[in-house]
Amino acid sequence: MTRKQKRLAVIAGGVSFILAAVLIVMFAFSQSIAYFYMPSDLAKAEVSPGTRIRLGGLVEEGSVVRGEGSKVSFRVTDGGESVPVSYTGILPDLFREGQGVVTEGTLTPARAFVADSVLAKHDENYMPKEVADGLKQKGVWKDPKEATR
């Protein structure tokens, strides 16, 4: 091979590696992106059962019911709609009624939500960002700093 051919081979190798990487990235994106909804958005949106989504809002007061073992069910609300959520596992330390929560999972055909992960805030001043933004839009936002001080 001449030097020119060698250089071409190297460049072709590099470019094909990058192309492969781009394809992998696109494929991985199509597999693992989850859209975020608040309960009233979810009521309007057409989300087919089985699609992975994230659902956020406030844990409705008085809705938490503990079942067998580590099964828990509760409702997530944004002041308007509310969605029933079931979850099996240990809830985060800061999971409380009336507090912000983000759950990830899928809808059942009956429009109930089966979560496989539940995230709550990390400290008492902090609300999951998507939830805070959503609540501000809905006009039911209370600044936690004002609320605690």
Next chain:
Amino acid sequence: MIIEIGHYALVLSLATSLLLSVLPLIGARRQDAALMALAPIGSVTLFGLVALSFAALTWAYAVSDFSVANVWENSHSLMPLVYKLSGVWGNHEGSMLLWLLILVLFSAMVAVFGRNLPDSLRATVLSVQAWIGTAFLLFILLTSNPFVRLNPAPAEGQDLNPVLQDPGLAVHPPLLYLGYVGFSVCFSFAIAALIEGRIDAAWARWVRPWTLAAWTFLTAGIAMGSYWAYYELGWGGWWFWDPVENASFMPWLAGTALLHSALVMEKREALKVWTVLLAILTFSLSLLGTFLVRSGVLTSVHAFATDPTRGTFILAILSFFVGGAFALYAWRAPELKSGGLFAPISREGALVLNNLILTVSTATVLIGTLYPLVLETLTGEKISVGAPFFNLSFGLLMIPLLIAVPFGPLLAWKRGDLLGALQRLYLVAGLSLVAGFVLFYLEHGGPVMAGLGLALGFFLMLGALADLWFRSGFGKLAFSVAFARFKGLPRSAFGTALAHFGLGVTVLGIVAVTTFETETVVEMKQGQTVTVGGYSLVFDGLREAVGPNFTEERGHFTVSRAGVAVADVWSSKRIYTARRMPTTEAGILTFGFSQLYVSLGDPMADGGIVVRIWWKPWILCIWGGALVMMVGGFVSLSDRRLRVGAPSRRAKPVKALMEPAE
């Protein structure tokens, strides 16, 4: 009074830093020795002032001076002293001050250890460092001043976030900052090279120790953070692909690439333009990380309570430095002469492959981290990119790199012999496959791919040893001769082997724990038994306990294997009194490299409690490997050749002896 001195010192630092940003640079342009001499003096003075300021804040924390707003918000008089002190950087303002302290520490070190640098280069580098310093001093003084006072002073503080009340806080942020602020030195060297329009192998030799030091600390910092998250958060995970984790991981990947490309540049004068770009890129990613963490654009364990002005300010700093650096690069880089031709199959070729894969995978992580932000800004749609994305894309891209690692050091510079390297490694590869599948069989279970993954880990480990073996000529030469050569190998050879070996250990740990771990969630009452990973755990009941600033419910478990009690463990749920905030303190038992991880859930109405128990086989390998990499970094750093200013070895024969016999 001490607080005001600290505040005043910070303002003086800004003045010093401003002078330092301009005068030495003018000196370097005009070849004015007096102005250039200001650079080292100024840098050391700047370090002194910032250190004074930092000490003042630390003092306020030590004596719990709640008249300082920052102390009031993040401390409590009942906290143990170690948490009071580490609490200094357990909040936004204090940690920015730590960031700055480390930045000026690096400048001062360049000033002190860089006596052999050409005067104009040193002056320019220190000036560029001072630009960064000035930007962050302005940021701290204008938006995040830790010295703001409260009047009247509250009697008691609001306590530090309980998750942060851990020895991990004392170690993780300083190590991490030593890492990613350390890359500022590489950045400054790159900018200085572009300003001077001159770059050569000597430049690479000066930059490499700083890169190596920063990389070593960053490795340690990330590993430490990962272990901390693992034991503290009670979820049993060691890496979440959390955007802020990615923010520290991207500079690490780019820094690793830089470490390798600087090697090519130092030995062969090739890849100059690329190395300069990587140096800029690495620190840009550090700055991006700072922006992501501080601006509040992300939802993360690390997100600080923030206000928007800070985000905008850091975005401005980010755009100025990244944009400016790339503009300068586009303008000046074509003037840098390239050199050193090499064949595709050669040590250089292998290092180019390393760089290609590392930068592409950095880009992958960057895309996955930023895509949700960009999409939300553009369309308002909120999405999350989860761990599966990163596992799939990053994981697939890493495989060819990991396979290539043992080959690299066995190839010769300029033109390598792939067949020869293959012949040397086939035994290693065979052994690794056997070891991988033996381990796979012993742990029984999981997909067959896992066996290959384990073999890959062993291949990296054994490959690193094989490199030393062949370099010393064991098996070819008489043992005593080979051993003498082994002892004579440069420290950097051991550093490389250790780092690659450590990488193998980490890979082994990751594959093993992902494949073989088991998770059991079960409701337990006093006296009940559950079996996990071959161990039986008996729940002996809950007990209340009181700590200095918390109360806790502690569950006690007796662990036995084959009917014999081998250990016992406490696992607890704490409530921190001041913030009324609960945390989970997991109980962790170590057996060899494996761990049993017990965490408590919610109490049930009938007196039982939900318990989550993981069996984590080989998990300690993940951090153990990082520790070995870190040791490799330090060993390599102690190489005489890398010491800035060390005279080059005179005797050529010694160098010839170091090369593997062909």
